[in-house]
Amino acid sequence: MGIFSSPNSLQKVLGAPGVEGKSVTKLTKGGLTEFIQSIIVKTEEMKEPFYILDLGVVMSLYENWTQNLPMIQPFYAVKCNPEPALLGALAAFGSNFDCASKGEIKAILALGVSPDRIIFANPCKAESHIKYAASVGVNLTTFDSKEELDKIRMWHPECKLLIRIKPPLECKDVRELSTKFGALNEEVLPLLRSAKGLGLNVVGVAFHIGSAAKDSRAYREAIAAAKAIFDTAILLGMPKMYVVDVGGGFTADSYFNEMAPVIKAALQDYFPNEPGLSVISEPGRYFAETSSTLVTNIIGKRVRGELREYWINDGTYGSFNGIPRDNIRPTITCTPIACMSNPSNPTCKELCTYKATVFGPTCDSLDTILKGHQLPELHVNDWLVFKEMGAYTAAGGSNFNGFDMASTSTYLAF
Structure with missing residues (x-):
């Protein structure tokens, strides 16, 4: 057993400065999606992007x-x-x-x-x-x-x-x-x-x-x-x-x-x-990098033939600033949570997918996160989840076009 695998490991985390006194949700294996859904339900009126940091x-x-x-x-x-x-x-x-x-x-x-x-x-x-x-x-x-x-x-x-x-x-x-x-x-x-x-x-x-x-x-x-x-x-x-x-x-x-x-x-x-x-x-x-997951809300949609175009409330002037800076777009993947439009199958398993473009929220046409990505049919107020988003993401974001990075919350899990 490693020194961090002892029964006291969780207590070590809960008592850490910056963590002590905050809510930390203990996840079961594979429980991240359920935790995300619980946050979405609690913050239904806000619909702001948020992070989950897995300690x-x-x-x-x-x-x-x-x-x-x-x-x-x-x-x-x-x-x-x-x-x-x-x-x-x-x-x-x-x-x-x-x-x-x-x-x-x-x-x-x-x-x-x-x-x-x-x-x-x-x-x-x-x-x-x-x-x-x-x-x-x-x-x-x-x-x-x-x-x-x-x-x-x-x-x-x-x-x-x-x-x-x-x-x-x-x-x-x-x-x-x-x-x-x-x-x-x-x-x-x-x-x-x-x-x-x-x-x-x-x-x-x-x-x-x-x-x-x-x-x-x-x-x-x-x-x-x-x-x-x-x-x-x-x-x-x-x-x-x-x-x-x-x-x-x-x-x-x-x-x-x-x-x-x-x-x-x-x-x-x-x-x-x-x-x-x-x-x-x-x-x-x-x-x-791998300790944080970003969850974003779909705020707009356009259909052009077989192409689906989605706008989300975070972009290359925010958490995705690494796209223009480091050309990381090819490594980005996302998964949907359609708990609003498809509550019986929120993860959209086995649904038909379409070629999709995902844009950020600003008025800059360069604010584009994904091109040619396969996604199921989604709708406004559904969500897109991006994993491995903890490195040089929110830290490098700006408030361009009036989109405030300070509104992006972080929820703690273990």
Whole structure:
């Protein structure tokens, strides 16, 4: 039995900051649809989109992480999904946090998390945010330029630093990050010399191979590059480094199981028996994506021959902002709940389907979620359910055209 599979697991979740005092529905296996229907009935007049966050999934993912990568301490990337219940549950399980701004640091501290469990993992920070981090005791951050070192020297000189490097091999499956962040190989030595000259304490190396990465070789090559920088620092007469930050890019699928042994082997090969070595990571999507389900209401319909066109009350300016940003449309699937128009068969099992287009609610024609998707005959006030919608969804939404993301509620399940 895993440490999170004990009879006290539910109590651990219920007592977590951000969760305590809130209603958490315990689901039976396969009970998600029934739970969704119960919410729809209770909120029949509102008909706003809503999320279901399954804290049991979060717990299982954390246990899977500790089993497969026990030597790596996760620092959850708050930007991925800042839902307080998710943050609180992760804090209770033992996760630390990757914050990129003053606002994110405040959100984590408000949950009672100690500042020494936060990395300010933004290589380019506003001076006011650096000052705030110093004032609250957040004492670990990243840099990749001489100008950033000058700001840190001025406003937070006691902060420990990780040099953020461009990985030798970067995955480009979803989003390439090195165009914006990461010191080039030829910039590393001058930056280390600058840090030493300024009296700053560089304690390690950070990298990020790209979001939703699928190539495990990228981790191995980046870990090898980190070791070379450790050795360079010693040659420069700097204190021995002891932190390797392997970044994020993890997904909660078979790729994680492929990546984990490669990362473990690379750490063993390049940092064998390294005393005092601390290996950390910044997963966001891994914990958030599969733990949340989005439920949307059909607010409009048009029939053109065999084509069915539906409008729903969330779109690419809201939870589906990843479509224009990351081109995720091919991976999106949805299932209907027609409890209003077809109460005897709300899940529309074995019904004839039609080619359908699903639009978002705004007046922008680019606000299109699905094209050519097979759906049964649905009607206004029926619902569409989208699974695996917890990563970079509501967090990246806007209020364009007057559609308020704040009206999207989150219900908790376990």
